[in-house]
Amino acid sequence: MIENVLKRKRIVSNLILESVITCPECSFAKKETMPTDSCRFFYECTNCKTVLKPKEGDCCVYCSYGSVPCPPIQKNKKCC
Incomplete structure (x- = not known):
């Protein structure tokens, strides 16, 4: 059961790679997979x-509008 939870959250090395971005204009929300090797400006x-x-x-749209901050910030590092 724990394996299914980890797969759904897409946790890699204690990083959460999925974030729900919510548009400030229309409030539409969509789950997106965050890149681990680049920033999304x-x-x-x-x-x-x-x-x-x-x-x-x-540093990026995930940190501004996402439910989870980007991977570099999760690692306590500077973003791109």
Whole structure:
């Protein structure tokens, strides 16, 4: 059973790789898999087509609009 939980959360080396991004314009939410080797600076909302950019002080769209911060931040490292 624990194996299924880990697979669903896509935890790799104690990192959560799935994050739900919520659009600030239309409130549409979508689960996305975060890259481990790059940052995501732009994200187009599937629903309203608004292009999201990181908020001031955040390194990427996952840190600004996601339910989980990006992998580098989870590791307590600087983002890209």
